[in-house]
Amino acid sequence: MGQTITEKIFSEHVGRKVYAGEIVRSPIDMVIGNDITTPISIKAFEESGATTLANPDGFSIVLDHFIPAKDIASANQARISRDFAKKHRLKNFFDEKDMGIEHALLPEKGLIVPGDVIIGADSHTCTHGALGAFSTGMGSTDLAFAMITGGNWFKVPESIKVVLSGKPGTFTTGKDIILEIIRRIGVDGALYQTLEFTGSTLEYLSMDDRFSMCNMAIEAGAKSGIVAYDATTKAFLEDKPLAREPKICYSDADATYVQTLEIDVAALEPVIAYPFLPSNGHALSEAVADNIKIDQAFIGSCTNGRLSDLKIAAEILKDKKVHDDVRLIVTPGTQQILREANKRGYIDIIVDAGGVVSNPTCGACLGGYMGILGDNEVAISTTNRNFVGRMGSRSSKVYLANSAVAAASAIAGKITAPTL
Secondary structure (H helix, E strand, O other): OOOOHHHHHHHHHHOOOOOOOOEEEEEOOEEEEEOOOHHHHHHHHHHOOOOOOOOHHHEEEEOOOOOOOOOHHHHHHHHHHHHHHHHOOOOEEEOHHHOEOHHHHHHHOOOOOOOOEEEEOOHHHHHHHHHOOEEEEOOHHHHHHHHHHOEEEEEOOEEEEEEEEOOOOOOOOHHHHHHHHHHHHOOOOOOOEEEEEEOHHHHHOOHHHHHHHHHHHHHHOOOEEEEOOOHHHHHHHOOOOOOOOOOOOOOOOOOOOOEEEEEEHHHOOOEEEOOOOOOOEEEHHHHHHOOOEOOEEEEOHHHHOOHHHHHHHHHHHOOOOOOOOOEEEEOOOEHHHHHHHHHOOHHHHHHHHOOEEOOOOOOOOOOOOOOOEOOOOEEEEOOOOOOOOOOEOOOOEEEEOOHHHHHHHHHHOEOOOOOO
């Protein structure tokens, strides 16, 4: 009986063949915490009586949500993680000195490896499946259990096979593909399942596109998203000091899927998710016809804060100005992305156009800081969620889009189609 890539990854870790629906105790290669969730894990760890981490090199803490600290509470919370990291001489601890949004930073550091089993106390941990790993979000106490034991219990998820065909249009990206998937199956269409992305379109999709797609698998209710290792994966990893030897898995031709979803990407135009669900997708042409004026454009987050996002934004903004009624906020995913964007001139172009470039942070995405929306304000955002009050006031509205559309809309003052 054939296996999916996800079943094979768990089989490798458990030491026997396992299939969807089985409950297994699996070792974990990387446990990820951040400044919001880790203090809870640390408290549970210490209350258990544990004194040492089961796998210290397989534990990463990334301070990314409210760092540099936005207030006294966030400063005190960050200190809990700092003190723990110092006490346990944690190798993979990332603070202001080498900061980044966790789901952009850890792949950049070579800490995410094909074939891994990864958990994080953040729902968008599924991002890392883009590298051919099983990666999912769990609660802070689940994290503590993994810190203590080096493993955790999993129900091996069923898989939905997503078959992507055709070459994407100039401004159609991985973000649009995942928004289209969520539009079709809904926010609960893949509950406790894996979205396995396959098909001829993958050869046209960069690693940044793949990260975006896997990042938002959770917005369809999925346990994880995954893309099998290929030439694009190899090229992304080859200059990185990998933490472990990759264990490359591929799905068998006779693997069992609960559903097959086919999408003609060549016919797909950019997708805009209207408030208040990521599944409320509309074609860009429809959004343009609706004449939706905006107060803020945001480019960043673990979904779309990568170098390619800053590149397309700069290309669209070059020699233009942000609309007088619009605030443009750009948040690079990591310091390395910021440095490279600066070296290539993207930052100067964005600032010259009237944009503001912040430090790497999750802040604006979750309505924390660095881009809060006021009452009745409207934003176009490259983030992953547009729930009521997600980025600020409960009367504000967030439209989700790719970075090209967000940049073009910042210039026009309303949602519009990008041009070069």
